[in-house]
Amino acid sequence: GLNLTNIQGDILIGMKKNKELFxxxxxxxxxxxxxxxxxxxxPLITPTSQLLAVDTQPTTAVNLAFSQRGLTTLDITDDLGDTAFANGQIDNVASILGDETSNWESAFAGTSIHGVFLLASDTVDNVNATLSQIQALLNGSITEAYSLQGEARPADQQGHEHFGFMDGISNPAVTGFSTPLPGQQVIDPGLFLLGETGDTVTRPAWAKDGSFLAFRQLQQRVPEFNKFLVDNALSNPNLTADQxxxxxxxxxxxxxxxxxxxxLTPTVDDPVLAADPQRNNNFNYSHPGFDLDTDQTHCPFSAHLRKTNPRAGLTPENTANHIIRAGIPYGPEVTDAENASNVSSTDPSLERGLAFVAYQSDINAGFAFLQQFWANNAGYVFEIDPIIGTDGLGQADVPRSPSGLDPADPTRIIxxxxxxxxxxxxxYFFSPSLSAIQNTLAI
Ligand code: N7H
Structure with missing residues (x-):
């Protein structure tokens, strides 16, 4: 089995608190x-083992990860065997991720980020108290480069991201760690943890049981998304305009x-199915009597879910393209003024989105692959991901033309x-094992 007291807690199960400071x-x-x-x-770092039982969970869970620049600053010169990590995310910005560089937060575009503390708790006060404790212990050896306060949305929107969709349902099950729910893909631990079964890259011994953390601050234009849905609403005669x-x-x-x-339910919502963990992930896009490669009556090929995990559509070459997601929303609810104008405010304090976190043992097979070769790729199962896709060249608002969105006429393009x-x-960060922190990073 895996050494759960040695693996940082966010990687395999996530810290799952309502507030999380990066x-x-x-x-x-x-x-x-x-x-x-x-x-x-x-002693403040939370291993997986502590998160498994409610009575051992700390008030504030803490994880710690380093950028390549941070490891270099610590005089750690070993090559961890991941070029994306070694070069940093800015190296991937336009050509691989398709980002418009001008939208990047200056701290991410610069050279000052050496590491990140992830602090998760029920309240911001708890998070801030733990941050003060860490800063006191570190005694002036670090300064803040940037921070992002993640928080779950209020009331009945808890667990839903800012567009309103329930998140955190589908993550892979890990061999030797989790018992798979129906439909859940079971993946070797080495796709997420360095040096475990399934990781074929040569690494320094101390890197075992660490994981690469891809962090992204992804702004969501919620009023614009809502307006698009209203303006392009489908025309199922059995449904209201809102539906x-x-x-x-x-x-x-x-x-x-x-x-x-x-x-499983292509034209009508089913909240009972949604709430049933035995059924809500038990599908793979194949249906008896339908051709997996052409059928969009059930789920469009371009749907965010299908683009980022094609399930039965995975070819043998794609068996390594999996991530474990552990993000949390950030920013306030949409204001009445934004709703009335259908436009996101430019006030920075009103920015909202997803503090996206993905773990993998190979960034170019994990997050960067999903973004570049699936989400941004119009040639891969027909269209660019309508949620997170870009043209893949760093240009904003490039038109895309997915079919399949209208179940009444799957050939229709919207x-x-x-x-x-x-x-x-x-x-990109490396989240080391606790023993690596103790024996290699600390002196
Ligand atoms: Fe996505 N969303 O709410 O729109 N995502 N995602 N994602 N995403 C998923 O099944 C969302 C992003 C994946 O196993 C759900 O747990 C938003 C990036 C993968 O079937 C929802 C953003 C990447 C899955 C969202 C965003 C991915 C997934 C359904 C950005 C990788 C699982 C909840 C702001 C490059 C697929 C669930 C599977 C699911 C949303 C980003 C990947 C609701 C808002 C950047 C692999």
């Missing part, structure tokens, strides 16, 4: 930092806002002329 830091005194890491910081707008959104996503999969998700940048 505190990006610069190391200004590496010797002092390393001297505080083992005795001071390590026809919801139907279009569900088909762009691959799930209804409730979480019910479109593949043109989408804008990006509803705008990348504000991010960085």
């Amino acid at each position: 505190f990006f830091f610069t190391i200004i005194n590496s010797t002092l930092f390393r001297s505080q890491l083992g005795s001071g910081i390590l 026809n707008a919801e139907l279009l959104g569900a088909r762009m996503m691959g799930r209804w806002k409730s979480g019910a999969p479109v593949d 043109t989408i002329e804008q990006d509803f998700v705008v990348s504000r940048g991010g960085e």
Whole structure:
């Protein structure tokens, strides 16, 4: 089995709290930092084992990860065997991820981010208290480069991201760790943890049981998304206008806002199915009597869910293209003024989106592959992902023309002329095992 006391808790199960601060830091005194890491910081780091039972969960869960620049600053010169990590996310910006560089938060575009603390708790006060404790222990050896406060949405929207869709339903099951739910893909631990079964890359021994964390600040243009759905609502005669707008959104996503999969319930929401973990992930886009390669009556090929995980459509070459997601929404609810104008405010304090976190042992097979070769690729199962896709060249609002969105006429094309998700940048990090923090990173 896996050494769950040694693997940071966010990787396999996620910290799953209502508040999560991403505190990006610069190391200004590496010797002092390393001297505080083992005795001071390590006891605060939350391993997987502590998150498994409610009675061992800390008030504030803490995880820690480093950029390549951060490891270099700590005089760690070993090659971890991942070029995307070594070069940093900015190296991928336009040609691979398709981001418009001008939208990047300056901290992500710069060189000051050496690492990130992930602090998760029920309240912002708890998070801030733990951050103060960490800063006191580190005694001036780091400074803040940037931070992003993630928070679950309020009331009945808890667990839903800002477009309104239930998130966090589908993640892979990991061999030797989780018991798969019906329909859940079972994946070797080495696709997420370095040095475990399924990881074929040569790594330094101390990197075992670490994972690469791809962080992205993804802004969501919620009023624009809602307006698009209303303006292009489908025309199912059995549905109201609102329901026809919801139907279009569900088909762009691959799930209804409730979480019910479109593949199982293509034209009408089913909240009971959505809430049933035995059924809500038990589908793979294949249906008796339908051709997997042409059938869009159940789920459109371009649906975000199907683009980022084609399930039965996976070819043998694609068996390594899996990530574990652990993101959380950030930013406030849409204001009345934004709703009335159908336009996102330009006030930075009103920016909202997803603090996206993906874990994998190979960034070019994981997050970067999903974004570049699936989401941004009009040649792969027909169209660009209507939620997160771009033209893949770094240009905004490039029109895309998916078919399949209208179940009454799957050949009909509905043109989408804008990006509803705008990348504000991010960085690639390495989330080391606790023993690596103790024995290699600390002095
Ligand atoms: Fe996505 N959303 O709410 O629109 N995503 N995603 N994602 N995503 C998923 O099944 C969303 C993003 C994946 O196993 C759901 O758990 C938003 C990126 C993958 O069938 C919803 C953003 C990448 C899956 C969203 C965003 C992915 C998935 C359904 C950005 C990778 C699982 C909930 C703002 C490059 C697919 C669920 C599967 C599911 C949303 C980004 C990948 C609702 C808003 C950048 C692999």
